[in-house]
Amino acid sequence: MLLDETPNTVGYMIAGYAVFFGLPFLYLVSWLVRQRDLEKDIELIETLSEEKKK
Amino acid sequence: MHCRPPPAVQLRTEYKCMPNSSTDSHPAAPLPVADTDVPRPLPASPARTESWQQKAADFLRAAGAVVWKDLSAERRSKELVSAMLVFSLLVVLIFNFALELERSRATLATVVSGVLWVTFIFAGTIGLNRSLAMEKDRGSLDGLLLAPVDRSALYFGKAAGNLLFMGLVEIIILPVLSVLFNLSLINPLLLLVVLLGTLGYAAVGTLLASMAIHSRARDVMLPILLFPVAIPVLVASVKASAAILAAAGWDEIGPWINLLIGYDVIFVAIAFMVFDYIVEE
Amino acid sequence: MSKSDRNLQILNVVTALLLVAATGLVFLYAPRETSMGDVQRIFYFHVPSAWVAGLAFLVTVIAGIAYLRTHEGTWDVVASSSVEIGVVFALMNIITGAIWARPIWNTWWTWDPRLTTATITWLIYVAYLMLRAGIEDPDRRARFAAVYGIVGFVSVPITYFSIQMMRSIHPVLFGPANPLAKGSAPLTPAMLQTFLFCLFTFTVVYFCFLFNRIRLQRLNDRVEQLKAKLLSA
Numbered sequence: 001m002l003l004d005e006t007p008n009t010v011g012y013m014i015a016g017y018a019v020f021f022g023l024p025f026l027y028l029v030s031w032l033v034r035q036r037d038l039e040k041d042i043e044l045i046e047t048l049s050e051e052k053k054k
Numbered sequence: 055m056h057c058r059p060p061p062a063v064q065l066r067t068e069y070k071c072m073p074n075s076s077t078d079s080h081p082a083a084p085l086p087v088a089d090t091d092v093p094r095p096l097p098a099s100p101a102r103t104e105s106w107q108q109k110a111a112d113f114l115r116a117a118g119a120v121v122w123k124d125l126s127a128e129r130r131s132k133e134l135v136s137a138m139l140v141f142s143l144l145v146v147l148i149f150n151f152a153l154e155l156e157r158s159r160a161t162l163a164t165v166v167s168g169v170l171w172v173t174f175i176f177a178g179t180i181g182l183n184r185s186l187a188m189e190k191d192r193g194s195l196d197g198l199l200l201a202p203v204d205r206s207a208l209y210f211g212k213a214a215g216n217l218l219f220m221g222l223v224e225i226i227i228l229p230v231l232s233v234l235f236n237l238s239l240i241n242p243l244l245l246l247v248v249l250l251g252t253l254g255y256a257a258v259g260t261l262l263a264s265m266a267i268h269s270r271a272r273d274v275m276l277p278i279l280l281f282p283v284a285i286p287v288l289v290a291s292v293k294a295s296a297a298i299l300a301a302a303g304w305d306e307i308g309p310w311i312n313l314l315i316g317y318d319v320i321f322v323a324i325a326f327m328v329f330d331y332i333v334e335e
Numbered sequence: 336m337s338k339s340d341r342n343l344q345i346l347n348v349v350t351a352l353l354l355v356a357a358t359g360l361v362f363l364y365a366p367r368e369t370s371m372g373d374v375q376r377i378f379y380f381h382v383p384s385a386w387v388a389g390l391a392f393l394v395t396v397i398a399g400i401a402y403l404r405t406h407e408g409t410w411d412v413v414a415s416s417s418v419e420i421g422v423v424f425a426l427m428n429i430i431t432g433a434i435w436a437r438p439i440w441n442t443w444w445t446w447d448p449r450l451t452t453a454t455i456t457w458l459i460y461v462a463y464l465m466l467r468a469g470i471e472d473p474d475r476r477a478r479f480a481a482v483y484g485i486v487g488f489v490s491v492p493i494t495y496f497s498i499q500m501m502r503s504i505h506p507v508l509f510g511p512a513n514p515l516a517k518g519s520a521p522l523t524p525a526m527l528q529t530f531l532f533c534l535f536t537f538t539v540v541y542f543c544f545l546f547n548r549i550r551l552q553r554l555n556d557r558v559e560q561l562k563a564k565l566l567s568a
């Protein structure tokens with residue numbers, strides 16, 4: 001009887017926590033991508049300014 | 055030291071003189087802010103003896119000048135109101151075909167109220183966009199900014215002008231809708247709600263439009279900025295209008311009107327406080 | 336590694352540890368709620384997400400006002416960084432709210448005041464980010480963002496109030512009656528402890544994200560400056 005009363009909603013819980021961890025994870029990945037792009041830009045700018053000096 | 059402030063113009067910040075290197079023997083000396091050599095065509099701030107009545111008069115005169123400018127321009131070209139009007143009629147038409155608008159008296163009030171306000175909001179957005187965009191494109195905003203007036207007067211004038219244009223369109227659309235839905239919309243209480251709702255929408259809309267026009271995606275930026283923030287106006291106006299059209303009691307109408315008044319007061323006050331920051335250069 | 340970088344690393348590690356602990360508490364320490372089942376555990380991260388979003392947007396408004404008064408770029412960096420974080424957490428809040436609602440209320444969505452206001456708030460700050468993206472001049476961008484931040488922030492409580500009024504004047508059941516609305520069920524001590532710990536953890540997470548995001552923004556601004564210098568030289 002008691003078992004009947006508590007519904008089995010584990011699936012939804014897992015979905016919820018997938019969002020809780022997934023979304024920030026994706027957000028952090030976007031940071032990594034941006035960071036790498038910016039570092040590449042800095043390299044590019046440094047090489048360009050070297051060439052300009054020559 | 056030679057300083058040349060632009061003639062007959064005052065700037066918001068104190069004008070700092072830049073030393074002329076040939077005549078200035080101490081380039082490192084601190085720059086005097088108030089210099090007796092500086093020609094001052096106008097006082098940088100109103101003389102302390104100017105009363106608040108005079109300031110108010112200046113304010114209203116400036117705002118009135120802006121409104122008058124917009125009205126005259128519109129009287130000549132008629133492009134703003136005509137666009138808003140045609141668009142409104144088309145929106146009503148689309149609603150008629152898109153939604154099965156029941157004619158049963160029970161839901162008529164709600165339906166008409168909804169159609170009314172969606173139409174006003176869409177048309178109003180067009181008006182706001184074009185009104186501010188024209189200022190920017192013609193450079194008249196820059197001209198206005200050179201005038202020695204409180205910036206908020208410009209906001210007040212623009213918002214009042216937008217309110218007038220929206221009001222003009224609404225005055226025409228209301229009888230049209232009355233005919234189309236066979237329900238009288240010429241009701242003093244309803245007109246009050248229309249006024250309050252339009253006021254709130256125009257107040258926030260003018261503020262946000264003056265920012266949106268500087269954005270790259272400027273046509274679509276205003277709705278994106280405005281709609282979420284204008285939800286209280288929409289909710290209150292629609293609910294109040296529906297209640298009025300359904301001849302409901304004051305208990306159902308009053309709270310919404312209070313909400314509208316509250317929203318209007320709050321956002322006009324905010325607009326007055328922040329508009330300076332939008333147009334400062 | 337400079338001192339601030341090292342502090343940031345420490346914060347990152349501490350935050351990660353706190354998150355592990357919080358997750359452990361949620362799944363192992365907190366009891367299973369009898370009326371809703373395991374889905375109720377979403378509550379422990381769901382409400383703190385809303386809290387972080389609210390905190391983030393509050394920080395944005397304050398930083399925006401500070402920028403308008405001082406014109407110091409740092410304030411704008413704080414404001415823009417905070418909004419991004421707020422938008423992510425607000426989205427998390429809305430989606431997990433819907434996931435939680437589905438088995439309990441038998442619907443993904445209801446137009447109740449909290450959920451509707453949360454969505455509108457999210458839209459306001461997405462619009463904030465779009466406004467920023469469309470303006471080139473940094474000072475103008477910062478000023479406009481600050482103004483919209485103020486307008487948006489003030490509108491949220493008014494919006495909530497208006498939607499709530501909508502329901503009270505015309506009491507229509509938007510969904511099946513649910514006496515055990517989210518979080519209103521009585522919490523046992525273990526649940527309360529878990530919740531408070533998660534709330535604390537999420538606050539730390541917010542600041543950790545914020546400082547890291549600020550660092551990224553500073554890098555971005557430096558690149559912009561170098562680009563400008565290169566083009567003008």
